[in-house]
Amino acid sequence: xxxxxxxxxxxxxxxxxxxxxxxxxxxxxxxxxxxxxxxxxxxxxxxxxxxxxxxxxxxxxxxxxxxxxxxxxxxxxxxxxxxxxxxxxxxxxxxxxxxxxxxxxxxxxxxxxxxxxxxxxxxxxxxxxxxxxxxxxxxxxxxxxxxxxxxxxxxxxxxxxxxxxxxxxxxxxxxxxxxxxxxxxxxxxxxxxxxxxxxxxxxxxxxxxxxxxxxxxxxxxxxxxxxxxxxxxxxxxxxxxxxxxxxxxxxxxxxxxxxxxxxxxxxxxxxxxxxxxxxxxxxxxxxxxxxxxxxxxxxxxxxxxxxxxxxxxxxxxxxxxxxxxxxxxxxxxxxxxxxxxxxxxxxxxxxxxxxxxxxxxxxxxxxxxxxxxxxxxxxxxxxxxxxxxxxxxxxxxxxxxxxxxxxxxxxxxxxxxxxxxxxxxxxxxxxxxxxxxxxxxxxxxxxxxxxxxxxxxxxxxxxxxxxxxxxxxxxxxxxxxxxxxxxxxxxxxxxxxxxxxxxxxxxxxxxxxxxxxxxxxxxxxxxxxxxxxxxxxxxxxxxxxxxxxxxx
Amino acid sequence: xxxxxxxxxxxxxxxxxxxxxxxxxxxxxxxxxxxxxxxxxxxxxxxxxxxxxxxxxxxxxxxxxxxxxxxxxxxxxxxxxxxxxxxxxxxxxxxxxxxxxxxxxxxxxxxxxx
Numbered sequence: 198x199x200x201x202x203x204x205x206x207x208x209x210x211x212x213x214x215x216x217x218x219x220x221x222x223x224x225x226x227x228x229x230x231x232x233x234x235x236x237x238x239x240x241x242x243x244x245x246x247x248x249x250x251x252x253x254x255x256x257x258x259x260x261x262x263x264x265x266x267x268x269x270x271x272x273x274x275x276x277x278x279x280x281x282x283x284x285x286x287x288x289x290x291x292x293x294x295x296x297x298x299x300x301x302x303x304x305x306x307x308x309x310x311x312x313x314x315x316x317x318x319x320x321x322x323x324x325x326x327x328x329x330x331x332x333x334x335x336x337x338x339x340x341x342x343x344x345x346x347x348x349x350x351x352x353x354x355x356x357x358x359x360x361x362x363x364x365x366x367x368x369x370x371x372x373x374x375x376x377x378x379x380x381x382x383x384x385x386x387x388x389x390x391x392x393x394x395x396x397x398x399x400x401x402x403x404x405x406x407x408x409x410x411x412x413x414x415x416x417x418x419x420x421x422x423x424x425x426x427x428x429x430x431x432x433x434x435x436x437x438x439x440x441x442x443x444x445x446x447x448x449x450x451x452x453x454x455x456x457x458x459x460x461x462x463x464x465x466x467x468x469x470x471x472x473x474x475x476x477x478x479x480x481x482x483x484x485x486x487x488x489x490x491x492x493x494x495x496x497x498x499x500x501x502x503x504x505x506x507x508x509x510x511x512x513x514x515x516x517x518x519x520x521x522x523x524x525x526x527x528x529x530x531x532x533x534x535x536x537x538x539x540x541x542x543x544x545x546x547x548x549x550x551x552x553x554x555x556x557x558x559x560x561x562x563x564x565x566x567x568x569x570x571x572x573x574x575x576x577x578x579x580x581x582x583x584x585x586x587x588x589x590x591x592x593x594x595x596x597x598x599x600x601x602x603x604x605x606x607x608x609x610x611x612x613x614x615x616x617x618x619x620x621x622x623x624x625x626x627x628x629x630x631x632x633x634x635x636x637x638x639x640x641x642x643x644x645x646x647x648x649x650x651x652x653x654x655x656x657x658x659x660x661x662x663x664x665x666x667x668x669x670x671x672x673x674x675x676x677x678x679x680x681x682x683x684x685x686x687x688x689x690x691x692x693x694x695x696x697x698x699x700x701x702x703x704x705x706x707x708x709x710x711x712x713x714x715x716x717x718x719x720x721x722x723x724x725x726x727x728x729x730x731x732x733x734x735x736x737x738x739x740x741x742x743x744x745x746x747x748x749x
Numbered sequence: 750x751x752x753x754x755x756x757x758x759x760x761x762x763x764x765x766x767x768x769x770x771x772x773x774x775x776x777x778x779x780x781x782x783x784x785x786x787x788x789x790x791x792x793x794x795x796x797x798x799x800x801x802x803x804x805x806x807x808x809x810x811x812x813x814x815x816x817x818x819x820x821x822x823x824x825x826x827x828x829x830x831x832x833x834x835x836x837x838x839x840x841x842x843x844x845x846x847x848x849x850x851x852x853x854x855x856x857x858x859x860x861x862x863x
Binding site for chain 1: 770771774775778803804805806807808809810811812814815816819836839840841842844845
């Protein structure tokens with residue numbers, strides 16, 4: 198070792214050689230007071246730990262030190278590693294994943310431990326063997342208010358001297374003095390970690406999330422939100438450029454115009470609102486969004502008042518429309534076939550009647566001819582009724598309007614009653630005379646009724662009942678309208694019931710599996726909900742609830 | 750601000766300025782680590798301007814010494830004031846650290862190692 202202390206000076210007056218520990222204590226006190234001053238106002242945990250390690254190294258003449266700390270945030274048992282000297286490159290120590298048991302063993306221990314003593318106390322294991330393998334001589338747990346933050350370890354002293362009792366005592370004093378500062382700084386580190394975590398969650402949400410304060414100024418926006426704004430504004434902007442912007446400047450006018458009412462609603466008595474909205478910069482550029490605006494529970498606290506989410510459902514809506522169109526097309530095919538069959542029946546009867554009339558006239562049986570003509574007339578009247586039912590159904594207007602569910606039911610029923618699948622079925626209805634109107638697409642509601650009633654008739658046919666009954670019931674209470682359609686048909690086992698609303702699922706020989714999917718889509722489009730009760734051999738009941746106040 | 754003066758590919762003189770404490774201990778550590786990563790075995794720390802050396806400053810030097818000696822080089826301190834030298838004595842480090850009176854003597858150590 199090259200040693201040249203030619204500039205060595207005498208110890209300051211009043212301090213003998215044995216006074217050196219006092220000077221070391223003064224040096225330590227000075228270092229700790231500087232650390233405290235530096236970090237009490239601006240807690241930077243990682244920097245503090247780095248400087249603490251260097252201070253300890255200087256104080257105890259050590260080149261190699263490390264700190265292993267519980268990583269704050271959601272990764273409960275991961276740790277952060279800081280090191281100096283050779284321990285910086287100690288991959289085994291650096292990558293050591295401490296277990297809860299490893300942490301627990303130090304909880305409540307606020308003193309300094311020689312690693313050799315840890316072994317002699319039969320501490321289990323991997324941690325101790327790694328510490329010894331890395332040449333760590335002493336370990337100090339960082340514990341404050343029963344909270345355990347991690348461990349600090351020091352390697353051998355470069356002077357070649359071991360750690361005496363005075364050293365351990367000074368080390369313990371330093372650790373217990375600095376731990377409150379470490380705890381305070383750790384808290385800030387933890388908050389930063391949580392903030393990072395929350396931002397990560399926020400940015401992982403696929404919907405655009407916009408958080409406004411009580412002055413309607415944007416405070417947070419996630420990545421999906423930025424993508425939506427990029428679509429609206431046709432330019433790229435970062436989060437910072439929107440923060441503190443008023444809501445009417447965040448969104449372009451043609452979007453804000455659609456949102457304004459919903460925002461004021463959400464900030465009024467209604468705590469949360471959800472609506473499907475179509476935004477169009479120009480014709481042909483329509484995008485459909487599910488917009489949800491929620492007021493925070495605490496009324497906004499300091500920062501937050503309204504949380505808005507925008508979910509682009511354009512493709513989903515287009516697919517639903519395609520499915521709906523497909524269902525209508527399939528139903529039209531079935532309907533055409535059914536109508537053709539019914540008309541053929543009438544025509545066969547009429548043709549037969551005409552032939553019998555001709556034969557009666559040819560044989561001079563005028564009374565018989567009259568009877569036949571009456572029958573022909575009766576069949577023509579029935580045919581007229583049948584076609585009138587078709588006309589009524591076709592007359593239903595397809596548009597969104599406030600309408601009466603009972604009226605739609607009454608329009609649909611005459612058409613059904615003449616179809617052959619309903620021949621053995623009695624349809625009874627008990628309709629609430631004071632049923633409030635609600636916003637609906639009458640075409641879609643008619644389609645819903647047709648599908649459910651056709652299914653009910655098919656279930657009765659499947660059960661081979663001669664006294665099949667379908668009951669239709671409407672009622673209202675507390676802002677809801679309830680439609681109940683029940684039958685006494687074959688019923689369904691639970692495994693079928695669970696798949697009812699899945700696309701392509703059907704139990705019918707000639708079914709296409711779109712019927713109930715379309716029903717579910719129609720019900721969802723109207724903000725409704727459906728439940729099914731069914732028992733094999735007893736029948737099935739569909740209960741559908743609509744909100745009277747729903748906007749579609 | 751730390752200044753640097755290259756002697757040759759393996760030896761450099763640095764001057765850490767007036768203080769080595771919490772404010773620049775990280776910087777000194779990183780500065781020397783970068784030199785070592787570039788292949789510099791010997792780093793002469795010219796302490797002629799140094800007025801204050803804290804425990805953290807000493808710690809930053811000790812970490813660098815270990816790495817330098819692993820590389821077959823050293824960290825050589827020179828131009829120490831009495832006050833600074835006294836701190837190293839209190840910490841019992843004079844026997845461990847290579848300390849020279851001036852830069853020329855420090856360079857001789859480097860040359861001898863070459």
